[in-house]
Amino acid sequence: MAEQTADMYASLRSNVSSLGQILGDTMRDHLGDAFLEKVEQIRILAKESRQGDAESRQQMLALLNSLPDNELVPFAKAFNQFLNLANIAEQFHTISRNCDELVCVPDPVEQLLGRMLNSNANEQEVIDCLKTLDIDLVLTAHPTEISRRTLIQKYSAVVDCLTEQENQQLTDREKGQTHLRLRQLIAQIWHTNEIRNERPTPVDEARWGLSTIEASLWQAVPDFLRQLNDHVESKTGQQIPADICPVRFSSWMGGDRDGNPFVTSKVTEEVLLRNRHAAARLYLKDIVSLVNELSMEEANAELKAQLPDSKEPYRDILRQLRHKLRNTIDYLNARLEGQQIDLNYDDVVWQLDDLKQPLELLYRSLSESGMRLIANGLLLDILRRLACFGIHMLRLDIRQDAERHSDVIAELTRYLGMGDYDHWDESEKQAFLLRELTSRRPLIPADWQPSADVEEVINTCKLVASQPATALGSYVISMASKPSDVLAVLLLLKETGCQHPMRVVPLFETLSDLNTAADCMTQLLNIDWYRGYTKGMQEVMIGYSDSAKDAGVMAAAWAQYHAQEQLVAVCKNADVKLMLFHGRGGSIGRGGGPAHKAILSQPPGSVDGRIRVTEQGEMIRFKFGLPKVAVQSLALYTSAVMEATLLPPPEPKQAWRDCMQRIADDSVKAYRGIVREEPDFVAYFRAATPEVELGKLPLGSRPAKRRVDGGIESLRAIPWIFAWSQNRLMLPAWLGSGEALKAANERGESALLKEMEQEWPFFETRISMLEMVYMKAEPNLARYYESTLVPENLHHLGKKLRESLQLGTEAVLSLTESEELMSHTPWNRESVKLRNPYIDPLNFLQAELLSRTRNEEQASKQVELALMLTIAGVAAGMRNTG
Numbered sequence: 001m002a003e004q005t006a007d008m009y010a011s012l013r014s015n016v017s018s019l020g021q022i023l024g025d026t027m028r029d030h031l032g033d034a035f036l037e038k039v040e041q042i043r044i045l046a047k048e049s050r051q052g053d054a055e056s057r058q059q060m061l062a063l064l065n066s067l068p069d070n071e072l073v074p075f076a077k078a079f080n081q082f083l084n085l086a087n088i089a090e091q092f093h094t095i096s097r098n099c100d101e102l103v104c105v106p107d108p109v110e111q112l113l114g115r116m117l118n119s120n121a122n123e124q125e126v127i128d129c130l131k132t133l134d135i136d137l138v139l140t141a142h143p144t145e146i147s148r149r150t151l152i153q154k155y156s157a158v159v160d161c162l163t164e165q166e167n168q169q170l171t172d173r174e175k176g177q178t179h180l181r182l183r184q185l186i187a188q189i190w191h192t193n194e195i196r197n198e199r200p201t202p203v204d205e206a207r208w209g210l211s212t213i214e215a216s217l218w219q220a221v222p223d224f225l226r227q228l229n230d231h232v233e234s235k236t237g238q239q240i241p242a243d244i245c246p247v248r249f250s251s252w253m254g255g256d257r258d259g260n261p262f263v264t265s266k267v268t269e270e271v272l273l274r275n276r277h278a279a280a281r282l283y284l285k286d287i288v289s290l291v292n293e294l295s296m297e298e299a300n301a302e303l304k305a306q307l308p309d310s311k312e313p314y315r316d317i318l319r320q321l322r323h324k325l326r327n328t329i330d331y332l333n334a335r336l337e338g339q340q341i342d343l344n345y346d347d348v349v350w351q352l353d354d355l356k357q358p359l360e361l362l363y364r365s366l367s368e369s370g371m372r373l374i375a376n377g378l379l380l381d382i383l384r385r386l387a388c389f390g391i392h393m394l395r396l397d398i399r400q401d402a403e404r405h406s407d408v409i410a411e412l413t414r415y416l417g418m419g420d421y422d423h424w425d426e427s428e429k430q431a432f433l434l435r436e437l438t439s440r441r442p443l444i445p446a447d448w449q450p451s452a453d454v455e456e457v458i459n460t461c462k463l464v465a466s467q468p469a470t471a472l473g474s475y476v477i478s479m480a481s482k483p484s485d486v487l488a489v490l491l492l493l494k495e496t497g498c499q500h501p502m503r504v505v506p507l508f509e510t511l512s513d514l515n516t517a518a519d520c521m522t523q524l525l526n527i528d529w530y531r532g533y534t535k536g537m538q539e540v541m542i543g544y545s546d547s548a549k550d551a552g553v554m555a556a557a558w559a560q561y562h563a564q565e566q567l568v569a570v571c572k573n574a575d576v577k578l579m580l581f582h583g584r585g586g587s588i589g590r591g592g593g594p595a596h597k598a599i600l601s602q603p604p605g606s607v608d609g610r611i612r613v614t615e616q617g618e619m620i621r622f623k624f625g626l627p628k629v630a631v632q633s634l635a636l637y638t639s640a641v642m643e644a645t646l647l648p649p650p651e652p653k654q655a656w657r658d659c660m661q662r663i664a665d666d667s668v669k670a671y672r673g674i675v676r677e678e679p680d681f682v683a684y685f686r687a688a689t690p691e692v693e694l695g696k697l698p699l700g701s702r703p704a705k706r707r708v709d710g711g712i713e714s715l716r717a718i719p720w721i722f723a724w725s726q727n728r729l730m731l732p733a734w735l736g737s738g739e740a741l742k743a744a745n746e747r748g749e750s751a752l753l754k755e756m757e758q759e760w761p762f763f764e765t766r767i768s769m770l771e772m773v774y775m776k777a778e779p780n781l782a783r784y785y786e787s788t789l790v791p792e793n794l795h796h797l798g799k800k801l802r803e804s805l806q807l808g809t810e811a812v813l814s815l816t817e818s819e820e821l822m823s824h825t826p827w828n829r830e831s832v833k834l835r836n837p838y839i840d841p842l843n844f845l846q847a848e849l850l851s852r853t854r855n856e857e858q859a860s861k862q863v864e865l866a867l868m869l870t871i872a873g874v875a876a877g878m879r880n881t882g
Contacts (some may be wrong), residue, residue: 009830011096015089015162020082022183026190031074038063038071039078047837064845072849072866079842080873081189083835087622087876088155090831092162094163095628095773102182108639110231114648117235127238129609129645130228133246134579135637136612138473139212139620140252141205145398149208152621154189156215158182159626185774188535195868203265206253206271210278212620213249213393218282220630221245221388222381226640242363243356246638250473251275252614257460258399265459270336272396272471278334279393280349284325286382293378294362296371303365314365317358324349330798349391352470354388372442392440393475394877398464399507402477402485408454409433409488413755415448426482432488434529437494444495458496464496472502474581474612476541480506481513483524490533501533505581511542511551511668514559517564525574534844538571549720552736557766558664572605579616581612589848595623595633599640601765602786604648611641617850618875649761654754659749660763663740671736674801684797687790689723690850690871725878726871727785728778731801738808741815748877753815767812774809775821775832776878782845788847789854839877846870 028036042063048056067075105324116126160184164170170178200208222245229240246818257263294314307313328348334341335564349355359382366375413432421429450458464472477485489504508517521540524530542563547556564580571578584598599607615623624630652660673852674681686692724731744753756763779802786798813821822829849867853859859867 009093009808012089012093012834015092019085019089019182019186021159022186023078023081023085023190025183026187027074029076029187029188033072036073039075042075042841043079044836046840050836050840051508052852056631060841061844063819064841065848067845069860069862072845073862073869076842076845076866076869076873077190077194078358079838080869080876082153083838083876084151084874085158085186086556086835086838088158088208089162090834091622091629092159094632095626096162096166097574097755099187107227107231107635109228109635109642112639112643113231115234123236126642126646127232127236129242129642130232130246131244132609133638133641134610135247135641136250136395136473137208137247137637138250138252138581138612138614139394140256140616141200141202141209149211151189151194152193152211153215153627154185154192157185157624158524161185166472182771183625190226194872195865200733202254202260202267203270203274203585206251206274209251209253209620210274210393212624213389214278214282215248216231216624216627216630218385218389220624220627220634221247222384223627224631224634225384226381227635242360242383243387244383246641247634248388249394250397250612250854251398252399253394255396256399258401264456265463268396268398268460268666271393272467273332273335275393275396276471277336279389279391280325280328281333283349283355283382283385283391284322284329286378286385287318289324290378290382291315291322293367294318294374296366297372298367298371299367303361306361317362321349321355321358322346324354330628351468352386352391355391356383359386360384390470392468392471395835396471397476398460399476399478400460402479402481402488405455405477405485405492408457408492409451409453411450412444412448415450416443416445426484426732429482429484430487430527433484433491434527436489436491438529443491458492461492461496461498463634464493464502465496469500474503474505474539476507476581476719478507478509479513480508481516481520483520483527483530487526487530490530495715501535503537503539505539505541507543507583508563509546509583511547511555511559514542514547514556517563518570521567525570525576531574531576534576535574535626537579538574538576539579539581541583543583545583545721549730551668553733553769554667554737554740554766555671557762558660561603561762562756565603568603568605577610578606578608579610579612580606581614583614584616596636596640597761597768598645599637600649601761602644602649603762604651607644607648609641609645613637614677650759652760652762656760656763657753659744659756662747666743667736668742669736670739670804674804675736678797680794680797684790684794685723687794688729688785688798690846690867691719691726692722693850693853693867694719694723694726694871722875726843726846726874727782728776728874729782729801729805730773730777733773734770734777734808735801735804737802738806738811741811742807745811745814750814754817757815767815770808770812771816771821772828774805774812775829777805778840779805781840784844785847785850788851820869835877839874842870842873846874 024036024040027039042060045056045060045063047058109127113126117123161178164178165175166743178343212621225240225245228246233239254263257268295312296314297311299313303313303317307316310316322575324347327344329341331341331348343350358862359379363375363379363383366372366379413419413421418432421432424432444458464475475489477489480486486504486506493502493504506517506520508514508520517540521538524763525534542560543557544560550556551559567578567580580602582598595613599611622629721732724733741753744750757767758764782802783798786795790798809821813819818824820829822832846867848871849863852863853867856863
């Protein structure tokens with residue numbers, strides 16, 4: 001078995017070794033043999049230490065603690081970049097020609113179609129489902145993407161070289177050129193500062209999102225749809241229409257103002273212009289290529305009627321589009337430079353049909369003139385890009401906290417002498433809001449001068465009103481809990497002149513809000529005016545981050561599941577279709593994990609062909625950063641949503657529900673018993689993790705806390721989880737779970753738990769996620785942080801937490817009847833093991849540097865930079881950190 005495993009990962013290990021060798025040569029050229037030997041010595045000692053060699057551990061710690069200041073940064077950089085290169089090699093392995101069958105699974109769409117059409121499934125039902133799929137992936141720039149954009153581009157170029165090396169036809173000279181290019185790229189990476197000098201602005205984040213589309217998704221989307229069409233045609237004989245796209249993309253980058261004072265209406269306006277500019281630029285590039293391709297003269301009657309004297313009708317139409325796109329780009333450039341100029345709508349591409357109708361005309365003409373083969377080339381790719389990206393590239397969501405809207409209404413009612421909205425009860429608020437929503441007179445006086453915060457909310461609503469509906473996605477209300485939270489936004493949009501019915505989406509994120517979500521939506525949908533506004537479609541967002549931070553992962557997951565079940569019933573009763581928006585993060589503690597399993601574990605009826613999901617931070621790059629990886633990710637989403645729609649999971653048995661409720665109750669009690677009731681917890685958290693120091697790392701544009709003067713309760717879910725992943729305890733992803741599973745076993749429910757794990761996708765996914773975090777958790781490293789950083793009078797709490805971790809690990813192993821964690825997913829296990837010898841030294845060094853910075857009045861720049869590099873390196877090694 002060991003020999004088989006070694007062979008299985010031979011090409012992966014070869015690439016990791018090759019990239020590591022080049023990195024080593026680069027370091028030797030820069031810093032000499034002695035430095036490289038020290039790095040290699042520490043790496044070997046870390047490996048031996050992990051195998052239980054106490055002497056090697058002491059030697060490693062002695063070497064790390066004796067590093068002079070001038071070696072701290074290059075040492076941290078060495079291990080950081082090795083982990084980044086290992087990530088690249090692993091990501092490439094999943095799309096490599098040498099990929100083994102356990103890693104490179106067959107196309108999930110092809111598998112699903114085969115399984116369904118070989119059963120009693122109705123072929124037309126499958127086709128209809130595919131045509132109506134509505135999967136919206138919402139890209140968000142939360143502060144967990146460590147890597148700078150310039151480095152991401154270099155990493156992509158490394159993958160291109162690895163791909164080229166697999167070409168068996170390369171001559172020795174060509175192989176040498178490819179190897180030289182790899183050396184150049186890795187040298188560039190080594191000599192580039194990994195840490196940004198300044199925090200990115202919201203516009204920088206939005207540009208980062210656009211670069212992912214340009215570098216990968218622009219090619220991946222038509223590639224995926226071509227692959228999808230081939231599968232459907234081979235199974236059914238039918239082709240998918242040219243104008244459908246099961247997966248679309250939206251964004252929060254530049255639209256998410258919840259707790260981010262840097263996202264203003266002006267910033268959002270600039271991002272909307274940049275989104276459109278990027279789309280126009282990429283379509284222009286495509287059209288220029290198409291002008292070169294479509295040189296034929298033969299055309300159908302429809303095209304000839306438009307251009308009766310043309311010898312090259314296809315080119316003439318395309319030249320017109322080329323001219324309009326250039327004008328569009330010129331206009332958008334002027335707007336981005338602050339100029340206000342008149343727009344001639346006849347001479348630009350301003351509506352989707354300005355581009356779509358001429359291209360569809362060319363497609364029909366080619367198809368009807370016996371040139372379908374040509375029509376199905378680049379022209380079809382452009383039509384499919386239009387179906388996915390439109391002319392705005394990404395539909396921008398707006399997100400704002402419910403309290404900000406209440407503040408606007410309250411300030412307005414006080415100004416008008418109508419009373420104080422903030423002091424009214426819910427029924428009074430609803431009555432006022434509905435009265436104003438149906439009133440024909442304006443509510444906001446023209447001469448009113450609101451406070452700055454209120455004016456900003458109103459300016460955002462005015463901006464929404466000025467935009468075409470196709471440029472925007474949803475208006476998401478954070479911390480929503482009552483119908484008035486939704487009605488208040490609708491009133492503000494009405495008062496600022498919004499003519500299109502924008503989707504206004506309550507986000508239920510705390511445990512109590514999840515538990516009352518169905519009641520809130522029932523009240524809303526019982527309002528005739530509101531139900532008419534929805535036009536038969538209601539979107540609701542489920543928060544994973546804050547609910548898990550509030551109650552722990554087990555209780556939060558059950559509350560999310562139960563809330564979805566209830567929302568499905570409420571919307572069905574109101575004869576309204578439900579679109580659930582899942583606010584999942586990259587980490588397990590924020591609802592992360594494999595998307596395919598997550599979708600299939602949702603309650604029956606909750607997907608129904610429609611889903612919105614956030615893709616956050618570094619996970620965007622891991623899932624969509626390379627075209628071939630992106631094609632795989634799109635296929636996984638499509639197959640999962642189809643399967644959840646046509647082959648929904650079973651309704652959980654009542655015994656399962658009762659057991660899960662007991663587990664949730666026990667887990668939240670254990671979780672809050674530590675996080676809220678343990679008097680030493682906050683002090684331990686701040687001492688044992690780099691939570692305070694994370695604020696210095698210029699990761700994202702948004703502050704780490706909702707309130708500057710707030711304590712742990714105001715800390716955002718992302719840095720909360722990020723901090724615990726740095727000291728490797730991974731606490732938010734498992735705390736409370738072990739105690740709850742142990743209590744279930746002590747109640748004699750072991751057999752019931754095993755039945756749930758084998759037959760209920762929801763519970764099986766929860767256990768699988770626990771396995772992953774228990775595998776990644778390193779209690780010995782966490783103990784080292786404690787011994788180095790935490791006052792001795794707090795050590796009792798660390799001991800308690802590590803015992804809780806061990807308890808949970810044993811409970812999961814007992815349930816899965818395995819001797820080791822993740823034994824059923826050897827690839828994931830191998831992936832974790834591959835990185836550990838390189839993450840461990842960064843962790844030990846980080847603890848040492850934290851100790852130095854906390855004990856010195858002013859740490860040197862080198863020490864501070866080295867500390868930030870260790871944080872970046874651990875994040876790279878852990879991958880799904882936020």
